[in-house]
Amino acid sequence: MPLSEPPTLHIFLSAVEHGVRQCSPGAGPASRIGAVAFIHRFGAPLNPHVHFHCVVVEGVFEADAAGGVHFQEARGLSPEALGEIQATARIRLLRALTQRGLLERADAQAMGAWDQGGGSSLDASVRIEAEDRDNLERLLRYCARPAIALERLREIDPRHLVYESVKPGR
Template sequence: MVETAAHLVENVIPCVSVRQFVISFPMRIRYYLQTHKILQAVLRIVVDEIRKRLIACGPDNPDPKIGAITFIQHFGKTLNYHPHFHLIVADGLFSTNGDDLLFHEVSLSPGDIADTEFGIRKRVLKYFGNQGWFDKETIEKMTSNENSGFSLDANVRIPSWDREGLERLIRYCARPCFASENLRWNGPWIHYRLPKPTHTGKTFVQIEPLEFIGKGSGKGVRPDIRTFLIDVSGMSECSV
């Protein structure tokens, strides 16, 4: 986590402002995201919708590029399967002028974020419909429902000069799904103290050891990292 953050700040991410996008999905969709192929297809939709929004809000450019790093988290705070993406996206567009790489900041309004979330929702549901998992009625209902379970947050923005803030943000995105200091044995169970109480007041969960091992060795204790830097590889091929 610490090494990953330091490497990305020192060697990968240029000195430009960045914005964190966090996207989560309805419970009925999460089941399908346990498959790597489907997870990647949905991630491409998410990145492509963010790319299109930045281009729409940015200056005219014949060949604009974005830069993004995605941390794929697989679990929620109660160690339930809850796939969601943390994306650190350059808050603007890249272009070239000869051998020079230029960066143009883009301002996104709350309305732009809402439109991006709707675009993601619409395309993900269309993808699920094309696979035969959701019928037309379900897709129409989930597309039109504001409380569909899709959530996109983009309130965290790090200015270009705040490299320490960027490193802290990356550490947060790259954190494991649980803190080892919150684990202890409780008879035949593993007792995990939650970082904060749930909405029902629950402060801990008890897990069988084999189930806990399965969580750690299956979907991964640490998040997967996907990088789309400067040139979003394959985005033009995304036809969903």
């Protein structure tokens, strides 16, 4: 049975949640992240390439005794902490692929040793303050963009269309 996107996304977000919780002073084990995930099924040249764009709140939410919710801001999301989150996600994803028979153990070990995240990446270079609604909207629109950019599609004759890739030669 193939490893579909939702279990893969769950594995990734669980690793992110654990890491963000560890960086949120005072957060308990029941605290949860807030995130919006977009599943993309194609790369820029329209090749099959399942990947996720996730917007994650920098902290965790936790229920209080009165039935309300309070927010614990993550204060230690250093490059090292982000690297640990990425490594944890990669290990868990490779293990899941191996357990389901979709990846040979030797291939998983080789991928685990790759540079630059081993086929997975975690980019936390964009930070938007809660009140910056314009930039938040811009980020979410980018994440939600369709696979085909209509401005790159042109008709060469009544029966044929050409899609102009952003990466020439692909």
